[in-house]
Amino acid sequence: EARNPNEPEFLQAVREVLESLQTLVEKHPEYEKNGVLERMVEPERFIQFRVSWVDDAGKVQVNRGYRVQFNSAIGPYKGGLRLHPSVNASVIKFLGFEQTFKNSLTGLPMGGGKGGSDFDPKGKSDAEIMRFCQSFMTELSKHIGQFTDVPAGDIGVGGREIGYMYGQYKRLRNEFTGVLTGKGLNWGGSLARTEATGYGLCYFTQEALQCMRSDSFEGKTVVISGSGNVAIYACQKATELGAKVVAMSDSTGYVYDPNGIDLDLMKDIKEVRRARIVEYANAKESATFTEGCKGIWTIPCDIALPCATQNELDGESAKALVANGCTVVCEGANMPSTPEAIEIFLANNVLYGPAKAANAGGVATSGLEMSQNSLRLSWTFEEVDERLKGIMKGIFHAAYDASVACDAPGNLMVGANVAGFIKVADSMIAQGIAY
Numbered sequence: 543e544a545r546n547p548n549e550p551e552f553l554q555a556v557r558e559v560l561e562s563l564q565t566l567v568e569k570h571p572e573y574e575k576n577g578v579l580e581r582m583v584e585p586e587r588f589i590q591f592r593v594s595w596v597d598d599a600g601k602v603q604v605n606r607g608y609r610v611q612f613n614s615a616i617g618p619y620k621g622g623l624r625l626h627p628s629v630n631a632s633v634i635k636f637l638g639f640e641q642t643f644k645n646s647l648t649g650l651p652m653g654g655g656k657g658g659s660d661f662d663p664k665g666k667s668d669a670e671i672m673r674f675c676q677s678f679m680t681e682l683s684k685h686i687g688q689f690t691d692v693p694a695g696d697i698g699v700g701g702r703e704i705g706y707m708y709g710q711y712k713r714l715r716n717e718f719t720g721v722l723t724g725k726g727l728n729w730g731g732s733l734a735r736t737e738a739t740g741y742g743l744c745y746f747t748q749e750a751l752q753c754m755r756s757d758s759f760e761g762k763t764v765v766i767s768g769s770g771n772v773a774i775y776a777c778q779k780a781t782e783l784g785a786k787v788v789a790m791s792d793s794t795g796y797v798y799d800p801n802g803i804d805l806d807l808m809k810d811i812k813e814v815r816r817a818r819i820v821e822y823a824n825a826k827e828s829a830t831f832t833e834g835c836k837g838i839w840t841i842p843c844d845i846a847l848p849c850a851t852q853n854e855l856d857g858e859s860a861k862a863l864v865a866n867g868c869t870v871v872c873e874g875a876n877m878p879s880t881p882e883a884i885e886i887f888l889a890n891n892v893l894y895g896p897a898k899a900a901n902a903g904g905v906a907t908s909g910l911e912m913s914q915n916s917l918r919l920s921w922t923f924e925e926v927d928e929r930l931k932g933i934m935k936g937i938f939h940a941a942y943d944a945s946v947a948c949d950a951p952g953n954l955m956v957g958a959n960v961a962g963f964i965k966v967a968d969s970m971i972a973q974g975i976a977y
């Protein structure tokens with residue numbers, strides 16, 4: 543803690559993992575002997591840089607850019623780029639740290655990284671977004687590459703931003719490579735990447751429900767926070783699997799629609815018009831809008847899928863969920879539940895699917911995009927979707943089996959941390975202690 547002052551999110555993520563690893567480390571002294579834990583909590587590289595750009599009024603704007611290259615033991619660094627005013631070193635480091643374990647869980651050869659900027663895309667014109675992305679990539683391009691570090695999207699970074707960044711990278715390097723994932727379908731992108739995190743979250747949840755509860759999404763009431771990339775496709779898949787999604791949110795508030803969210807309308811508001819969620823209630827008689835996003839957890843549901851941002855679900859909200867009969871919480875966002883909330887879920891026998899397992903479908907499909915780029919081939923939607931399904935089922939079973947091996951059967955948080963850790967840790971030992 544003394545080493546990382548003012549980094550609460552990073553310390554929160556590290557603390558959870560270290561606690562989960564206690565039993566494993568006691569049984570395996572080689573991890574301690576090789577300093578694996580100490581090395582694993584220290585990023586291999588942390589890059590911070592100035593991003594200056596000119597706004598539409600001709601004024602110079604300055605933002606701060608980041609890339610953390612956390613761990614490359616099992617593959618090139620891989621992880622998204624986040625554009626949000628709340629981005630700082632602590633947020634980037636927590637995300638990069640978690641990414642290392644998540645990527646390991648996918649079974650694909652990807653190390654952990656993360657990046658972004660405190661740039662706020664809200665209210666910016668398309669031309670401003672482009673100029674920012676070009677300036678950001680001008681520096682970032684010096685640190686990434688298809689065999690070194692392959693960034694992707696995250697909050698505030700979707701297809702449009704990846705396009706502007708890719709264009710700038712290609713211009714600077716004069717080479718067409720798979721240096722970013724989440725690309726457009728005409729220029730190296732993978733089918734099903736857009737849907738992958740939300741779909742993967744539902745595949746994971748479905749498998750967990752089936753194996754641990756002999757149950758499914760069929761007939762369940764679901765609440766999903768957020769209305770971005772992850773939330774929208776989680777809503778679509780959960781609905782396809784027979785559930786009714788009754789609420790979604792953005793940073794201004796949430797909408798409740800007892801008839802079930804009309805996803806076409808939501809997609810039009812969020813993906814096409816990039817408008818606020820109140821528009822949904824304005825357009826839909828059955829729906830109501832409530833200001834403030836936390837209240838969404840007071841809506842009774844069977845399954846809650848937090849898909850907005852870190853620490854959006856606290857102890858009080860967890861209590862409300864449990865009191866209203868919620869028995870399943872699987873995380874689409876990264877670290878959306880506070881430690882107090884997780885404690886409440888575990889104490890009340892809630893089926894809790896932690897982010898690094900439940901939302902790994904996005905990066906897994908990014909891994910499949912890299913494979914297709916290397917092969918210079920494109921797989922069909924069905925082919926990618928099938929692989930995604932297999933990977934998510936595999937992640938559930940790896941986490942579940944590890945939880946049993948660590949005397950915490952059914953605790954998927956412990957299981958995911960342990961299963962993700964072992965492969966990275968053993969690789970680090972095999973590669974020596976020079977870094």
Ligand code: NDP
Pocket residue numbers: 626628695696697698699739768769770771772773791792793794835849850851852874875876901902904905
């Ligand atoms: P988007 O930018 O597409 O959407 C983010 C959504 O969350 C928006 O509805 C946004 O509302 C809301 N949100 C963001 N920040 C806050 C906040 N501080 N308070 C309340 N609401 C907020 O991002 P994604 O859907 O891609 O990402 C959502 C989460 O999923 C993140 O935690 C991300 O790290 C994680 N994730 C994403 C993956 C991906 O493939 N995209 C993969 C794995 C994890 P508003 O528009 O009002 O800001």
